[in-house]
Amino acid sequence: xxxxxxxxxxxxxxxxxxxxxxxxxxxxxxxxxxxxxxxxxxxxxxxxxxxxxxxxxxxxxxxxxxxxxxxxxxxxxxxxxxxxxxxxxxxxxxxxxxxxxxxxxxxxxxxxxxxxxxxxxxxxxxxxxxxxxxxxxxxxxxxxxxxxxxxxxxxxxxxxxxxxxxxxxxxxxxxxxxxxxxxxxxxxxxxxxxxxxxxxxxxxxxxxxxxxxxxxxxxxxxxxxxxxxxxxxxxxxxxxxxxxxxxxxxxxxxxxxxxxxxxxxxxxxxxxxxxxxxxxxxxxxxxxxxxxxxxxxxxxxxxxxxxxxxxxxxxxxxxxxxxxxxxxxxxxxxxxxxxxxxxxxxxxxxxxxxxxxxxxxxxxxxxxxxxxxxxx
Amino acid sequence: xxxxxxxxxxxxxxxxxxxxxxxxxxxxxxxxxxxxxxxxxxxxxxxxxxxxxxxxxxxxxxxxxxxxxxxxxxxxxxxxxxxxxxxxxxxxxxxxxxxxxxxxxxxxxxxxxxxxxxxxxxxxxxxxxxxxxxxxxxxxxxxxxxxxxxxxxxxxxxxxxxxxxxxxxxxxxxxxxxxxxxxxxxxxxxxxxxxxxxxxxxxxxxxxxxxxxxxxxxxxxxxxxxxxxxxxxxxxxxxxxxxxxxxxxxxxxxxxxxxxxxxxxxxxxxxxxxxxxxxxxxxxxxxxx
Numbered sequence: 001x002x003x004x005x006x007x008x009x010x011x012x013x014x015x016x017x018x019x020x021x022x023x024x025x026x027x028x029x030x031x032x033x034x035x036x037x038x039x040x041x042x043x044x045x046x047x048x049x050x051x052x053x054x055x056x057x058x059x060x061x062x063x064x065x066x067x068x069x070x071x072x073x074x075x076x077x078x079x080x081x082x083x084x085x086x087x088x089x090x091x092x093x094x095x096x097x098x099x100x101x102x103x104x105x106x107x108x109x110x111x112x113x114x115x116x117x118x119x120x121x122x123x124x125x126x127x128x129x130x131x132x133x134x135x136x137x138x139x140x141x142x143x144x145x146x147x148x149x150x151x152x153x154x155x156x157x158x159x160x161x162x163x164x165x166x167x168x169x170x171x172x173x174x175x176x177x178x179x180x181x182x183x184x185x186x187x188x189x190x191x192x193x194x195x196x197x198x199x200x201x202x203x204x205x206x207x208x209x210x211x212x213x214x215x216x217x218x219x220x221x222x223x224x225x226x227x228x229x230x231x232x233x234x235x236x237x238x239x240x241x242x243x244x245x246x247x248x249x250x251x252x253x254x255x256x257x258x259x260x261x262x263x264x265x266x267x268x269x270x271x272x273x274x275x276x277x278x279x280x281x282x283x284x285x286x287x288x289x290x291x292x293x294x295x296x297x298x299x300x301x302x303x304x305x306x307x308x309x310x311x312x313x314x315x316x317x318x319x320x321x322x323x324x325x326x327x328x329x330x331x332x333x334x335x336x337x338x339x340x341x342x343x344x345x346x347x348x349x350x351x352x353x354x355x356x357x358x359x360x361x362x363x364x365x366x367x368x369x370x371x372x373x374x375x376x
Numbered sequence: 377x378x379x380x381x382x383x384x385x386x387x388x389x390x391x392x393x394x395x396x397x398x399x400x401x402x403x404x405x406x407x408x409x410x411x412x413x414x415x416x417x418x419x420x421x422x423x424x425x426x427x428x429x430x431x432x433x434x435x436x437x438x439x440x441x442x443x444x445x446x447x448x449x450x451x452x453x454x455x456x457x458x459x460x461x462x463x464x465x466x467x468x469x470x471x472x473x474x475x476x477x478x479x480x481x482x483x484x485x486x487x488x489x490x491x492x493x494x495x496x497x498x499x500x501x502x503x504x505x506x507x508x509x510x511x512x513x514x515x516x517x518x519x520x521x522x523x524x525x526x527x528x529x530x531x532x533x534x535x536x537x538x539x540x541x542x543x544x545x546x547x548x549x550x551x552x553x554x555x556x557x558x559x560x561x562x563x564x565x566x567x568x569x570x571x572x573x574x575x576x577x578x579x580x581x582x583x584x585x586x587x588x589x590x591x592x593x594x595x596x597x598x599x600x601x602x603x604x605x606x607x608x609x610x611x612x613x614x615x616x617x618x619x620x621x622x623x624x625x626x627x628x629x630x631x632x633x634x635x636x637x638x639x640x641x642x643x644x645x646x647x648x649x650x651x652x653x654x655x656x657x658x659x660x661x662x663x664x665x
Contacts, residue, residue: 103477103481105558105559105588106589106593108484109481139485140478140481140485181478183558210475210477211477211478213451241617251532252532253530253531253532253533254556255528255530255531255532255585255612255613256530256532258585258586258612258616259530259533259613259653259654261615261616262612262613262614262615280395307532307535307539308514308532309513309535310399310471310500311532338517339514339516339532340512342516359540359655360536360654361655
């Protein structure tokens, strides 16, 4: 989960990394005196290219700041509702650096990436001038060591007391990484101000979703990057992504569900969703998944593709039966059921008079025939 | 066959949980030598006919187990894996999903240091058809031994490919679900190297999905001559919309790797045909026999 900018800055600040003077608000009335104008008014959204989307604006006084904040708050951008706005004083910037810490999955260790040429064009720098990117890995058993930080400082061309201040930033990032189960801690830009201080201008922290249980001080709904759709799916217990087509798809496991989408496309169909019930789904999860698709007016037919290992055919069958009993069959449903407790599942589904397929190909072929048959 | 064979003696960590006991039973039905289970504080009981111990060390001492399968819930799973490694087991199969990545990073590295092979986490396990299964793969579809070695990053797609290959007449030497998490024990390339050395395996089927760089590294290993046996590939996610990226660092680290097109290009460049559908995998395999 990606933390919103202000939360990321707060975490780093706790560990000693400076941030611009400012305040976070969730209502325009909270903007009072106390800030030095002009300020930057930044909508708290979890995606890149904010400035280009008009979600960062300059305000010269309290009234202007309130007007911009009022405009942002409550807006929904890319299905993400804006709940917070960050107001920040400008900083006199001398130089911008890039620095991040991440998990290097291939080498099974941690990785620092940094560049003396930070800012929004960092990906271009990496592509055009790879020699300007510092890459330093460290092993989880060794931890971050001074020698690596010294190498980094030399590469960045930072000297004197600033070298010591920069090292503090790097160690703070490392502590946040460890203490908060972060998969990414990125400061871009890390600004060196005219008076020689390092300030985090923008911050991106990704916290491992699987470790949120040990971080009670992170409020997932408030401070995270979940869209409205994702919040609903999270509550329901499955992974759902809306797609532009008209064929509803349910699968177990991301790989099988994606392969099912691919197969539908291969036969000329357009998936209306990616819906993965995960491993070992209960009948309730199956029921709410199917209900969602049956109620979706865009969807003309539903394909359920289950190959059970830890997921059990009988649980799936009960979920399907309950959904149909409650919502009714408003559109054709095609079920492919294999694997663990397949026979039990088939028996439970028998009264529904829905054909159960042995292979996904046959199910998709019949589904496409039925769709084409009704007038397309 | 690789990793599991007739000498594999398994203990089930988390055997008193519902998944642990259910799959202990299924493994026994398949013919796996399940010799015990471990749940701290529940030693002395018997579940599905096998003894339960308080610790892995005790279970190993009393049963001679050489392998463990972990069903322990995510919050406690890392601890269970460390315990298995410390008890000196040669193979630990971690079924549990949602284990924090920093935990996995530690136990994967610790296992290397101690000489333990880890499969998973978040994986369906390993099966050498008709011989032994350490995993949750459905018993009913694994009744045919043969010359195909399957490596898969996706749990349920593993079953799909095994099923379609068996239907087409191609049994498997061993099927390895390496797991879908960002950090896993043995990966696609390491598993392919094991199949390379295995006499029974004549052809490798590599099943991937978008994201990560496993397929790209497999292509590199083939081009370097480390893998000489024929390989057939399948990658799920050809039509998936681009997902969320992990900030700039993700883009810089991967440098364009991880996309469907990039993976297919890398594999084809190494002479590996990539099937568009699971059924086409069987066809491509047939063409190579």
